[in-house]
Amino acid sequence: ETGVTQTPRHLVMGMTNKKSLKCEQHLGHNAMYWYKQSAKKPLELMFVYSLEERVENNSVPSRFSPECPNSSHLFLHLHTLQPEDSALYLCASSQDPNSPYEQYFGPGTRLTVT
Amino acid sequence: AQSVTQLDSQVPVFEEAPVELRCNYSSSVSVYLFWYVQYPNQGLQLLLKYLSGSTLVKGINGFEAEFNKSQTSFHLRKPSVHISDTAEYFCAVTRMDSSYKLIFGSGTRLLVRP
Numbered sequence: 668e669t670g671v672t673q674t675p676r677h678l679v680m681g682m683t684n685k686k687s688l689k690c691e692q693h694l695g696h697n698a699m700y701w702y703k704q705s706a707k708k709p710l711e712l713m714f715v716y717s718l719e720e721r722v723e724n725n726s727v728p729s730r731f732s733p734e735c736p737n738s739s740h741l742f743l744h745l746h747t748l749q750p751e752d753s754a755l756y757l758c759a760s761s762q763d764p765n766s767p768y769e770q771y772f773g774p775g776t777r778l779t780v781t
Numbered sequence: 782a783q784s785v786t787q788l789d790s791q792v793p794v795f796e797e798a799p800v801e802l803r804c805n806y807s808s809s810v811s812v813y814l815f816w817y818v819q820y821p822n823q824g825l826q827l828l829l830k831y832l833s834g835s836t837l838v839k840g841i842n843g844f845e846a847e848f849n850k851s852q853t854s855f856h857l858r859k860p861s862v863h864i865s866d867t868a869e870y871f872c873a874v875t876r877m878d879s880s881y882k883l884i885f886g887s888g889t890r891l892l893v894r895p
Contacts, residue, residue, distance in 0.1 A: 671824070698881060709785070710825075710871070710885040723882065757824055764881035767813040767832055772824030 669693055671773035673758050679779045680748065688743040688776045690758030696771070698764035699741040701733060704755040704775070716741060717764040748780045783808040783874050787886035795894050796864055802857040802889045804846075804872030813880060814855040815873040816846055819888075825871065831855065842866070867893045 671692045680686050692699060701713040715723035716735040730752075732744040741758055755777050759770040784807045794800045806812065813832050817825040829840025836848040846857045855872060872886040 700881070707887070709887045710883075712882060715881055717881075759824070761881065767830065767875060767877075767880040769827045769830070770825075770883065772817075772826070774822065774824045 671758055671760055671771050673756075673773035673776050675776060676774065677777045677779075679781060680745070681781055682748060682750075684748075685744070685746040687745065688756055688758075688778075690741040690743075690773055692739055692741075692758075692760035692771070694760055694762075694771060696760040696762050697738055698761045699735060699738070700759040700761075700770065701741065701743055702757040702759065702772075704757055706754075710757070714743075715764060722764065745778075748778075750780050753778055753780045783812060783876060783884045785872050785874055785884055785886035787872055787889050789889050790887070791890045791892060793892045793894060794862055797861045799860050800858065800862050800866075800891065802870050802872075802891065804855045804857065804886060806853050806855065806872070806874045808853075808874060808876070811877045812874045813877060814846075814848060815875070815883065816840065816844070816855070816857050817871045817873060817885075818842075819869040819871065821868070828857070828870075862891070862893050864893050864895060866891060 674689045699716045703711045713727045714733045719735045734742040755775045757775045758773040761770045762768045786805045815830045816828040819825045829838045831848045839845045869888045873883045
Protein backbone atom coordinates (compact mmCIF):
# COMPACT_ATOMS: atom_id res chain seq x y z
CA GLU A 668 0.00 0.00 0.00
CA THR A 669 1.16 3.50 -0.75
CA GLY A 670 -0.01 6.97 0.24
CA VAL A 671 -3.04 7.33 2.48
CA THR A 672 -5.61 4.54 2.72
CA GLN A 673 -9.05 4.63 4.31
CA THR A 674 -11.43 1.84 5.27
CA PRO A 675 -14.23 1.23 4.77
CA ARG A 676 -14.86 3.13 1.53
CA HIS A 677 -18.63 3.09 2.12
CA LEU A 678 -20.57 2.81 5.38
CA VAL A 679 -24.28 2.85 6.11
CA MET A 680 -25.25 3.05 9.76
CA GLY A 681 -28.31 3.70 11.87
CA MET A 682 -28.47 6.50 14.37
CA THR A 683 -28.01 4.13 17.31
CA ASN A 684 -25.02 2.25 15.87
CA LYS A 685 -21.37 2.56 16.83
CA LYS A 686 -18.80 2.32 14.06
CA SER A 687 -15.22 3.38 13.37
CA LEU A 688 -13.43 4.80 10.36
CA LYS A 689 -9.79 3.89 9.86
CA CYS A 690 -7.00 5.80 8.16
CA GLU A 691 -3.44 4.68 7.58
CA GLN A 692 -0.59 6.66 6.04
CA HIS A 693 2.47 4.99 4.53
CA LEU A 694 4.45 8.20 4.00
CA GLY A 695 6.32 8.59 7.27
CA HIS A 696 4.44 11.81 8.06
CA ASN A 697 4.05 13.33 11.51
CA ALA A 698 0.63 14.95 11.21
CA MET A 699 -2.79 13.51 10.41
CA TYR A 700 -6.15 15.17 9.79
CA TRP A 701 -9.86 14.40 9.56
CA TYR A 702 -12.04 16.45 7.21
CA LYS A 703 -15.77 16.38 6.50
CA GLN A 704 -16.92 17.00 2.92
CA SER A 705 -20.66 17.63 2.58
CA ALA A 706 -22.50 18.30 -0.65
CA LYS A 707 -22.42 21.95 -1.71
CA LYS A 708 -20.27 22.96 1.30
CA PRO A 709 -16.54 23.61 1.67
CA LEU A 710 -14.36 20.96 3.27
CA GLU A 711 -14.39 21.32 7.03
CA LEU A 712 -11.35 20.53 9.14
CA MET A 713 -12.44 18.39 12.10
CA PHE A 714 -9.31 17.24 13.94
CA VAL A 715 -5.54 17.55 13.66
CA TYR A 716 -2.98 15.29 15.29
CA SER A 717 0.72 16.03 15.47
CA LEU A 718 2.97 13.21 16.69
CA GLU A 719 -0.11 11.46 18.12
CA GLU A 720 -1.16 14.53 20.11
CA ARG A 721 -4.39 16.33 19.23
CA VAL A 722 -3.64 19.93 18.32
CA GLU A 723 -6.97 20.97 16.88
CA ASN A 724 -10.57 20.15 17.64
CA ASN A 725 -12.62 22.36 15.39
CA SER A 726 -15.81 22.52 17.49
CA VAL A 727 -16.80 19.01 16.49
CA PRO A 728 -19.72 17.36 18.35
CA SER A 729 -18.75 14.72 20.89
CA ARG A 730 -20.50 11.99 18.89
CA PHE A 731 -17.29 12.06 16.81
CA SER A 732 -14.31 10.76 18.78
CA PRO A 733 -10.84 10.62 17.18
CA GLU A 734 -8.00 8.34 18.19
CA CYS A 735 -4.38 8.39 17.05
CA PRO A 736 -2.51 5.40 18.53
CA ASN A 737 0.65 6.10 16.51
CA SER A 738 1.81 8.44 13.77
CA SER A 739 0.67 6.08 11.01
CA HIS A 740 -2.89 5.37 12.13
CA LEU A 741 -5.91 7.55 12.77
CA PHE A 742 -9.41 6.47 13.72
CA LEU A 743 -12.73 8.27 13.91
CA HIS A 744 -15.17 6.60 16.28
CA LEU A 745 -18.82 7.31 15.57
CA HIS A 746 -21.84 6.91 17.86
CA THR A 747 -25.43 8.16 17.91
CA LEU A 748 -24.96 10.08 14.68
CA GLN A 749 -27.61 12.23 13.00
CA PRO A 750 -28.72 12.13 9.34
CA GLU A 751 -26.95 15.46 8.76
CA ASP A 752 -23.67 13.71 9.54
CA SER A 753 -23.93 11.88 6.22
CA ALA A 754 -20.93 13.02 4.19
CA LEU A 755 -17.59 12.02 2.74
CA TYR A 756 -14.97 11.82 5.50
CA LEU A 757 -11.45 12.44 4.29
CA CYS A 758 -8.24 11.66 6.07
CA ALA A 759 -5.01 13.46 5.23
CA SER A 760 -1.42 13.51 6.39
CA SER A 761 1.50 15.89 6.11
CA GLN A 762 5.16 15.87 6.98
CA ASP A 763 4.99 18.66 9.55
CA PRO A 764 1.85 20.49 10.77
CA ASN A 765 3.83 23.67 11.41
CA SER A 766 4.98 24.14 7.84
CA PRO A 767 2.94 24.61 4.66
CA TYR A 768 3.81 21.21 3.30
CA GLU A 769 1.42 19.44 1.01
CA GLN A 770 -1.36 17.50 2.66
CA TYR A 771 -1.87 14.06 1.13
CA PHE A 772 -5.48 12.89 1.11
CA GLY A 773 -7.02 9.45 1.21
CA PRO A 774 -9.96 8.52 -1.04
CA GLY A 775 -12.47 9.01 1.76
CA THR A 776 -15.24 7.05 3.46
CA ARG A 777 -18.74 7.77 2.16
CA LEU A 778 -20.94 7.68 5.28
CA THR A 779 -24.72 7.46 5.16
CA VAL A 780 -26.67 7.76 8.41
CA THR A 781 -30.20 6.36 8.22
CA ALA B 782 -10.68 34.92 10.15
CA GLN B 783 -9.86 33.74 6.67
CA SER B 784 -12.36 32.91 3.95
CA VAL B 785 -12.20 31.72 0.37
CA THR B 786 -14.69 32.44 -2.40
CA GLN B 787 -14.94 30.48 -5.59
CA LEU B 788 -17.62 32.31 -7.52
CA ASP B 789 -18.17 29.70 -10.21
CA SER B 790 -19.71 26.45 -9.05
CA GLN B 791 -19.37 24.93 -12.52
CA VAL B 792 -17.32 25.88 -15.58
CA PRO B 793 -18.10 24.11 -18.87
CA VAL B 794 -15.43 24.36 -21.56
CA PHE B 795 -14.59 22.63 -24.80
CA GLU B 796 -11.50 20.45 -25.13
CA GLU B 797 -8.33 22.35 -26.10
CA ALA B 798 -9.85 25.69 -25.03
CA PRO B 799 -8.24 27.82 -22.31
CA VAL B 800 -9.81 27.98 -18.87
CA GLU B 801 -9.62 30.19 -15.79
CA LEU B 802 -11.04 29.19 -12.41
CA ARG B 803 -11.45 32.12 -10.08
CA CYS B 804 -10.52 32.29 -6.43
CA ASN B 805 -10.69 35.27 -4.09
CA TYR B 806 -9.71 35.21 -0.44
CA SER B 807 -10.12 37.38 2.60
CA SER B 808 -7.59 37.60 5.40
CA SER B 809 -6.19 40.21 7.79
CA VAL B 810 -2.85 38.41 7.97
CA SER B 811 -0.43 36.96 5.45
CA VAL B 812 -1.45 33.64 3.98
CA TYR B 813 -0.25 30.74 1.90
CA LEU B 814 -2.44 29.76 -1.06
CA PHE B 815 -3.19 26.38 -2.63
CA TRP B 816 -5.14 24.74 -5.42
CA TYR B 817 -6.24 21.12 -5.03
CA VAL B 818 -8.03 18.86 -7.54
CA GLN B 819 -10.45 16.04 -6.75
CA TYR B 820 -11.18 13.44 -9.40
CA PRO B 821 -14.33 11.30 -9.00
CA ASN B 822 -14.16 8.83 -6.11
CA GLN B 823 -10.73 10.06 -5.07
CA GLY B 824 -9.22 12.28 -2.43
CA LEU B 825 -7.74 15.70 -3.07
CA GLN B 826 -4.40 16.13 -4.83
CA LEU B 827 -2.23 19.25 -4.70
CA LEU B 828 -1.97 21.10 -8.03
CA LEU B 829 0.20 24.02 -6.90
CA LYS B 830 0.90 26.36 -4.01
CA TYR B 831 2.08 29.90 -3.42
CA LEU B 832 4.32 30.47 -0.41
CA SER B 833 6.45 33.47 -1.41
CA GLY B 834 8.52 34.85 -4.28
CA SER B 835 7.31 34.93 -7.86
CA THR B 836 3.60 35.58 -8.07
CA LEU B 837 3.21 33.22 -11.02
CA VAL B 838 3.21 29.64 -9.82
CA LYS B 839 3.39 26.62 -12.08
CA GLY B 840 1.91 23.30 -11.03
CA ILE B 841 1.29 19.83 -12.31
CA ASN B 842 -0.67 18.88 -15.44
CA GLY B 843 0.05 22.22 -17.15
CA PHE B 844 -1.82 24.37 -14.63
CA GLU B 845 -0.58 27.70 -13.31
CA ALA B 846 -1.91 30.35 -10.96
CA GLU B 847 -1.14 33.99 -10.30
CA PHE B 848 -1.17 35.56 -6.86
CA ASN B 849 -2.51 39.12 -6.89
CA LYS B 850 -2.19 40.68 -3.45
CA SER B 851 -3.99 43.92 -4.28
CA GLN B 852 -7.01 42.05 -5.62
CA THR B 853 -6.68 39.22 -3.07
CA SER B 854 -7.02 36.71 -5.86
CA PHE B 855 -5.34 33.45 -6.84
CA HIS B 856 -6.90 32.42 -10.14
CA LEU B 857 -6.04 29.07 -11.74
CA ARG B 858 -5.40 28.86 -15.47
CA LYS B 859 -4.63 26.31 -18.16
CA PRO B 860 -4.04 27.29 -21.80
CA SER B 861 -5.53 24.11 -23.28
CA VAL B 862 -7.67 21.64 -21.35
CA HIS B 863 -8.15 17.91 -21.88
CA ILE B 864 -11.13 15.69 -21.20
CA SER B 865 -9.11 14.21 -18.33
CA ASP B 866 -9.09 17.59 -16.57
CA THR B 867 -12.78 17.13 -15.73
CA ALA B 868 -12.81 17.26 -11.93
CA GLU B 869 -13.60 19.42 -8.90
CA TYR B 870 -11.06 22.14 -8.13
CA PHE B 871 -10.62 23.65 -4.67
CA CYS B 872 -8.82 26.81 -3.69
CA ALA B 873 -7.52 26.95 -0.12
CA VAL B 874 -5.67 29.35 2.18
CA THR B 875 -3.84 29.00 5.43
CA ARG B 876 -2.38 31.51 7.84
CA MET B 877 1.37 31.65 7.91
CA ASP B 878 1.35 31.14 11.69
CA SER B 879 -0.94 28.08 11.63
CA SER B 880 -0.18 26.54 8.30
CA TYR B 881 -1.87 23.22 8.96
CA LYS B 882 -5.32 24.80 9.12
CA LEU B 883 -6.46 24.84 5.49
CA ILE B 884 -9.58 26.89 4.76
CA PHE B 885 -11.21 25.65 1.55
CA GLY B 886 -13.51 27.29 -0.95
CA SER B 887 -16.70 25.52 -1.98
CA GLY B 888 -15.11 24.19 -5.18
CA THR B 889 -15.54 24.65 -8.93
CA ARG B 890 -16.53 21.76 -11.11
CA LEU B 891 -14.62 21.89 -14.42
CA LEU B 892 -16.52 20.05 -17.15
CA VAL B 893 -14.52 19.54 -20.33
CA ARG B 894 -16.57 18.63 -23.39
CA PRO B 895 -15.27 17.06 -26.63
